[in-house]
Amino acid sequence: MDRRRFVTAAGTAAAATGLIAAPAIAQSMPALQWRLTSSFPKTLATIFGSAELFVKYVSDATDGQFKIQPFGANEIVPGLKAADAVSNGSVEMCQTASYYYIGKDPTYALGTTVPFGFNARQINAWFYHGGGIDMMNEFYATQGLYGLPSGNTGVQMGGWFRKEIKSPADFQGLKIRIAGFAGRVLEKLGAVPQLLPGDAIYEALEKGTIDAAEWVGPHDDEKLGFNKVAQYYYYPAWWEGGPALYFFINSEKWASLPKSYQAIISAAAAAANIDMLAHYDALNPPALKRLVAAGTQLRPFSHEVLDACQAASNQLLAEISAANATFKKIYDAQMAFRNDQYLWWQVAEYGYDNYMIRSRTKG
Amino acid sequence: MDRRRFVTAAGTAAAATGLIAAPAIAQSMPALQWRLTSSFPKTLATIFGSAELFVKYVSDATDGQFKIQPFGANEIVPGLKAADAVSNGSVEMCQTASYYYIGKDPTYALGTTVPFGFNARQINAWFYHGGGIDMMNEFYATQGLYGLPSGNTGVQMGGWFRKEIKSPADFQGLKIRIAGFAGRVLEKLGAVPQLLPGDAIYEALEKGTIDAAEWVGPHDDEKLGFNKVAQYYYYPAWWEGGPALYFFINSEKWASLPKSYQAIISAAAAAANIDMLAHYDALNPPALKRLVAAGTQLRPFSHEVLDACQAASNQLLAEISAANATFKKIYDAQMAFRNDQYLWWQVAEYGYDNYMIRSRTKG
Numbered sequence: 001m002d003r004r005r006f007v008t009a010a011g012t013a014a015a016a017t018g019l020i021a022a023p024a025i026a027q028s029m030p031a032l033q034w035r036l037t038s039s040f041p042k043t044l045a046t047i048f049g050s051a052e053l054f055v056k057y058v059s060d061a062t063d064g065q066f067k068i069q070p071f072g073a074n075e076i077v078p079g080l081k082a083a084d085a086v087s088n089g090s091v092e093m094c095q096t097a098s099y100y101y102i103g104k105d106p107t108y109a110l111g112t113t114v115p116f117g118f119n120a121r122q123i124n125a126w127f128y129h130g131g132g133i134d135m136m137n138e139f140y141a142t143q144g145l146y147g148l149p150s151g152n153t154g155v156q157m158g159g160w161f162r163k164e165i166k167s168p169a170d171f172q173g174l175k176i177r178i179a180g181f182a183g184r185v186l187e188k189l190g191a192v193p194q195l196l197p198g199d200a201i202y203e204a205l206e207k208g209t210i211d212a213a214e215w216v217g218p219h220d221d222e223k224l225g226f227n228k229v230a231q232y233y234y235y236p237a238w239w240e241g242g243p244a245l246y247f248f249i250n251s252e253k254w255a256s257l258p259k260s261y262q263a264i265i266s267a268a269a270a271a272a273n274i275d276m277l278a279h280y281d282a283l284n285p286p287a288l289k290r291l292v293a294a295g296t297q298l299r300p301f302s303h304e305v306l307d308a309c310q311a312a313s314n315q316l317l318a319e320i321s322a323a324n325a326t327f328k329k330i331y332d333a334q335m336a337f338r339n340d341q342y343l344w345w346q347v348a349e350y351g352y353d354n355y356m357i358r359s360r361t362k363g
Numbered sequence: 364m365d366r367r368r369f370v371t372a373a374g375t376a377a378a379a380t381g382l383i384a385a386p387a388i389a390q391s392m393p394a395l396q397w398r399l400t401s402s403f404p405k406t407l408a409t410i411f412g413s414a415e416l417f418v419k420y421v422s423d424a425t426d427g428q429f430k431i432q433p434f435g436a437n438e439i440v441p442g443l444k445a446a447d448a449v450s451n452g453s454v455e456m457c458q459t460a461s462y463y464y465i466g467k468d469p470t471y472a473l474g475t476t477v478p479f480g481f482n483a484r485q486i487n488a489w490f491y492h493g494g495g496i497d498m499m500n501e502f503y504a505t506q507g508l509y510g511l512p513s514g515n516t517g518v519q520m521g522g523w524f525r526k527e528i529k530s531p532a533d534f535q536g537l538k539i540r541i542a543g544f545a546g547r548v549l550e551k552l553g554a555v556p557q558l559l560p561g562d563a564i565y566e567a568l569e570k571g572t573i574d575a576a577e578w579v580g581p582h583d584d585e586k587l588g589f590n591k592v593a594q595y596y597y598y599p600a601w602w603e604g605g606p607a608l609y610f611f612i613n614s615e616k617w618a619s620l621p622k623s624y625q626a627i628i629s630a631a632a633a634a635a636n637i638d639m640l641a642h643y644d645a646l647n648p649p650a651l652k653r654l655v656a657a658g659t660q661l662r663p664f665s666h667e668v669l670d671a672c673q674a675a676s677n678q679l680l681a682e683i684s685a686a687n688a689t690f691k692k693i694y695d696a697q698m699a700f701r702n703d704q705y706l707w708w709q710v711a712e713y714g715y716d717n718y719m720i721r722s723r724t725k726g
Binding site: 028029056057060061062063116119120121122124125126127128129130154155156157217218235236237238241258259260262263264266267268270271273274275277278279281282283284285286288289298300303306307310339340341342343344345346347348349350351352353354355356357358359360361 | 391392419420423424425426479482483484485487488489490491492493517518519520580581598599600601604621622623625626627629630631633634636637638640641642644645646647648649651652661663666669670673702703704705706707708709710711712713714715716717718719720721722723724
């Protein structure tokens with residue numbers, strides 16, 4: 001069939017039947033005005049910026065029929081209550097980290113990361129082609145949520161320390177700003193985890209109320225000025241190898257959308273997902289250079305330290321698995337997938353990066 | 364303002380002004396029927412599958428108004444002529460690897476990869492937040508094309524060899540199926556690169572017409588059965604650290620699209636991009652396990668071999684830069700960006716993967 005004739009014929013038919021076709025189109029493109037509440041402030045250009053990209057795609061794709069207004073943390077909902085507001089339907093959708101809600105159910109952690117979990121590419125492989133999105137949505141459905149992965153920071157930095165961590169014993173009594181499972185792991189090693197919002201960390205570190213603090217990575221950390229009050233910058237954050245962000249949509253609101261809007265949201269969420277990681281990857285290198293030039297001392301966690309943390313982490317995750325069948329089912333699936341990922345990763349990916357890093361250092 | 368009232372009011376207004384609103388909606392959602400010709404066969408589920416995902420998103424997002432029919436290589440256009448068919452407007456768009464067209468202009472290579480270039484995440488950082496998409500489109504516009512990155516294979520494997528490569532001297536006289544810049548690099552080391560389509564490689568390797576062949580990675584290579592006719596499987600493909608796939612759209616066709624369709628295509632292309640890499644990452648590990656279980660011998664290229672290849676590659680790329688100002692401009696931008704990427708990569712990303720790989724091996 002000749003394509004041009006087909007298009008012309010279809011166009012003519014549409015024009016001739018305009019009055020009949022109009023209601024069908026109107027029905028499939030309803031005017032909607034949604035709100036998106038983020039767990040992150042607008043100043044986090046990487047994370048909040050990807051929410052802005054998402055709502056722009058949705059608006060542009062629908063000729064402005066489907067408008068989603070993004071709000072920063074605490075503008076309409078407290079940052080750590082974003083998913084609650086979506087569950088109860090007071091806001092249509094949110095941008096958040098699933099693991100903020102482990103207090104409700106530890107299974108939430110598996111939508112972001114667990115210690116010693118996937119790296120960023122691997123969790124996307126699990127989400128998109130390892131059954132991960134569906135597996136998580138089986139759980140999220142019980143919470144009144146429909147979820148789509150919407151971003152990743154890449155491996156985070158291990159944070160800022162006022163003294164060096166030379167062995168696992170150095171965690172003893174260490175007051176460290178760290179959240180979630182990672183805090184509970186460090187507690188097993190004698191540390192005293194503290195929960196502080198981002199904007200309170202600097203002062204606590206400066207005054208010595210805490211000895212260490214983890215946040216995100218070079219770009220975000222530099223903005224908060226932690227390098228001015230702590231000298232040692234550790235890596236990697238073994239608790240955040242590839243933490244995923246999520247868009248949660250109220251289950252009923254999601255079900256009420258026409259199929260076209262669901263497709264637009266799904267594609268735009270995947271676009272936001274790849275975009276956020278690209279943004280972090282582009283911004284972190286220059287920030288790291290500035291930090292090191294200004295005197296920051298980079299320190300890797302030793303394998304002895306990492307081994308102790310992993311042992312404590314495995315213990316914690318086994319305890320949670322024993323108490324929660326849903327967590328166990330998804331966690332076991334993730335670990336099997338992760339082990340296969342690293343079997344493959346050690347060959348071509350790691351081999352390539354290894355050579356490129358050495359070759360760059362040689363100049 | 365109460366959101367529900369807003370939505371209701373808007374809905375009522377739309378119903379009341381239906382006759383007036385209809386032409387505007389019809390104009391912004393024209394019925395279009397496009398064709399997408401791929402450089403890859405339909406049997407490549409990873410690559411062709413992402414084109415299928417893309418056209419499904421576009422169709423679903425427009426309620427079937429914008430239909431793009433995907434064709435495999437050679438169905439309507441020869442695989443390596445896909446971009447030509449789009450340039451001259453005989454097909455609206457294609458899925459291809461930009462570096463297939465270096466015969467027309469070496470600048471095309473930079474849309475896929477050059478030897479010792481970016482890894483998959485890094486090229487996305489460059490595309491989405493390093494000015495890469497725009498920089499490439501300045502060039503593609505001169506070719507009658509508008510391009511969007513649409514996928515990545517991750518680091519490829521170095522291919523199948525009937526004898527071991529223990530030093531750069533072993534490339535002397537080696538007949539190897541390899542394309543593009545990589546073939547020209549190996550030529551500098553005395554190899555004899557051969558251009559063979561995928562379906563001719565097996566027989567050539569079996570008969571000894573060639574001594575070695577590179578294709579993609581475990582999943583795709585296993586399907587073609589190369590392990591049955593060559594024992595040594597080398598890694599990494601230093602010429603394909605993170606090769607990107609592209610959608611090319613005829614420039615005039617792109618400009619003629621309503622803004623809503625452009626937004627849908629852009630989001631769906633980014634979704635295809637993240638999806639293809641996730642698909643490869645999910646399929647490669649089990650394929651690698653099967654290959655090794657069936658007797659394949661994995662071999663890393665030694666650093667001595669890689670150093671020789673990189674020196675030859677730098678020489679080739681300098682020659683091309685000297686002869687082509689557009690190539691030089693974009694290549695220099697990529698190398699500056701890549702060097703910063705690996706400065707950062709050696710810290711948290713590499714540190715994390717390094718530990719996870721060692722820890723997995725220890726069990």
